[in-house]
């Protein structure tokens with residue numbers, strides 16, 4: 001059954017209900033006073049103690065700033081360098097609503113894992129990697145490909161009269177963007193999309209940041225993708241592994257919930273505004289995400305150097 005959603009602007013949907021940080025020993029509640037560096041303490045401690053960690057990063061709004069044109073959501077070269085550096089120390093995955101090929105075109109790092117289409121298209125690193133899950137490929141919604149292609153065409157046809165609307169094919173799901181649509185037409189556009197959805201009971205509609213997202217009703221989301229990746233990486237039952245998931249959107253909440261339920265790792269919400277969230281920490285914007293990643297790398301390098309010195313002294 002197609003899900004119905006109410007159109008709300010992204011700022012308007014915030015709910016000022018800060019969640020207390022669930023991590024024992026962590027220093028700052030959500031949202032921290034100055035999110036930027038506060039958030040990194042627990043992760044840094046892990047890096048320092050030579051514990052393993054896995055980085056799971058959403059793309060839009062997390063690694064790249066939100067822009068009007070989805071095809072122009074480029075990440076900066078410095079952000080790319082930060083992600084590349086972090087991936088040298090921790091297995092790193094991009095978990096995005098975008099089609100996997102498209103997000104790879106933006107990120108351009110072959111050594112990462114990519115989970116595109118909200119986790120419905122997972123692939124391990126192409127480049128030589130020491131990782132256990134190198135050859136992994138998982139597509140739980142492949143039977144929906146023809147239906148998604150059909151609904152994509154239908155949505156293009158049905159929304160072509162709405163100025164500013166843009167339909168994006170994300171392979172196992174479809175996005176209908178309304179960021180550039182006049183606010184007065186949002187309701188009508190939502191009705192049009194819902195009308196098409198009624199013909200496809202095996203698909204459902206949800207709402208992201210100024211976007212309607214159409215996808216299969218299967219029980220698969222970014223949270224399931226995160227669990228799949230943790231399993232593939234051999235991290236599932238390792239208390240000394242600290243997965244870090246960073247994301248800005250409603251769909252990232254599924255991943256935050258997984259971490260909370262498992263009592264493993266930390267979820268970090270990227271938002272300038274307080275929101276209802278299952279994340280434990282927040283960063284305000286992609287620039288802070290970059291700073292956080294670089295700090296993590298710095299501390300990891302420092303801890304390695306410290307360990308080397310200690311070993312030399314003990315020898």
Ligand SMILES: O=P(O)(O)OC[C@H]1O[C@H](O[C@H]2O[C@H](CO)[C@@H](O)[C@H](O)[C@H]2O)[C@H](O)[C@@H](O)[C@@H]1O
Nearest residue numbers: 059060066067068070073096097175179209211
């Ligand atoms: O899971 P994500 O990587 O965050 O992908 C979610 C959607 O991101 C993109 O749309 C969003 O970013 C666009 C570019 O900044 C912006 O114009 C749009 O309003 C946002 O919703 C992407 O285009 C969608 O297909 C993804 O589903």
